[in-house]
Amino acid sequence: MIRTLLLLALCHAALCQTGMGIGSPLLSPSSSAQLSNSFASKINNLTKTWTAGRNSLPDAFYRSGVRLDQLESTRLATGILVLKSKVQLPESFDARKQWPNCPSIREIRNQGCCGSCWAISAASVMTDRWCIHSENNTQFSFGTFDLLACCEECGEGCHGGSLGPAWTYWVEHGVSSGGPHNSRIGCHPYPIDVCRSRDDMAPTPKCVRTCQATYNQTDVMRDVRFGREAYSVPMDETRIKEEIFMNGPVQASFKVYKDFHAYKSGVYRHVWGPLVTGHAIKILGWGVEKGTKYWLCANSWGEDWGSNGLFKIIRGENHLGIERDIHTGLPDYHKHEEMFNFDY
Template sequence: MNSSRFQNINDLREVLGERAEPANSPAERWSTITRDLSNIELPDEFDARKVWPHCKTISKIRDQSRCGSCWAFATTGVMSDRLCIHSNGTVNVDLSVRDVVSCCDYCGAGCDGGYSRRAWDYWITKGIVTGGTYEDKEGCQPYPFPACSREPNPNLFPPCPREPYDTPECQQTCVQGYNGTYEKDKYFGKSFYYVATDEKQIRQEILLNGPVQASMSVFADFANYHSGIYHHTVHYYVGSHAIRIVGWGEQYGVPYWIVANSWNTDWGEDGFFRILRGKDECAIETSVQAGLPQIRRLSDFH
């Protein structure tokens, strides 16, 4: 493996924390949204970062560091994006990855991987507090692990630790100095649904409601991605990864998705990547998930 961020397959596998629901799991109580698009013409290009520039989280790239928490990053990222979009910019916060990773006891195993669908359920039933990155220290519960680099001679960020982090303990309090309480800081979801496995349906969902969360199969050559429109040429499967689709476009006749990753800004195209669209590349169009937020009244804010 020639990637500077991942020295070997195990390095890569450790950050691929998206888990598939067990075959014997209870019947899904969530619906799949399929819209009638017969009379709708979708734009050839769409970038949520440009359409909703006042929503800071859409263009923000975070770093899961050496923790398999992609499932929590992707879900809370989309939740945060949609809170801002559907509140017309009045709610512009990061929802806490730490809260989900450490306190959702039925979501999986924290830094050892989890189920993104259950994170959506946690948002609806329990609520999620605010929390930015380790570096910005924003919100009730910021992320506990620093952004890191696996570059041979890192200059933007410190080197990643040699061993993966343990899942942080659940703490139902806000960090010292934060002006608010854990219970009153929570934001809740109103709904969750799957988006039909069809690229036009996915585009329409993003157009109407904002970025979506998806799972993708990761093959060994994905670690070496730097720029361009990715499609896998190596068939060595490494694991499943949760990501955030923020838009789409076309280059030289090749359609692509614009996707936000959680491996820092020194990976890919400033933390984003483009991937072939319309061919279910790496199964990225198979399990697309989304939901809508509850919007607090201004009088509810503290």
């Protein structure tokens, strides 16, 4: 009976915070902060491996966007990693340290007020792998715009998409460059800022085939770079670790529940709250913290969220589906050159 009352109280606080309570008004910043702190305090009474806290934005301002109902139907064929000998995997691994000359691995992107996690995390992994597998750690920052605005097979833009088709699009159509919102970097800088209210949702931008006026290219096709292979990784802890260890970060999706929004540190395990939606992120390593195995992940909610934009999540249990839908690919350094006789 006591546990039931506690859950009801938590539910009431969460509903008020997200604006889903009956007749609940738009909260002032101070009221929102008080509710966030109260919500985090209640979660911390339930957690053992992680700590909740108040992030820079109210919980309801963070967007996800993986279409959970289409994960199975859009999953790519499994890739086979051929190894000449058995790989001795370390107890902990961090791609940022393994490939220090690839600064994109350390970058935390921000999807803003758009359910584009499926696109922004894919573009982040593409960028990392372009550098990792090049001869001289070549830098090319893949933008999110083409996947978000031009890939019809990927989904519904800011209203959600799927991982597999995004990687297929990279191989078949290529993806242009782009930097953060308002950066003027690349062909198409990210077009969407953070939410200003809990009900905000940016419209999906229209597909355009010309770069921004200040960029050194006009035609998008002269800027795009391609993938050579796109594939999924088996739902196996060792196989996922081998893929990251040999080829670089991977993209993953999982079910996001209300408590995840309040993550600040430690190894996340879902303890309370309703299902929000599916979410896509980048896995860049693994480790063990106080006896608990974890995946090291980069989120796309900005550096002010979580642990400087990063989080750890339980490893080896397919917790919330984190190991079920791993996607990635390998770059093609010659296709663009063959199309335009362009020297890198």
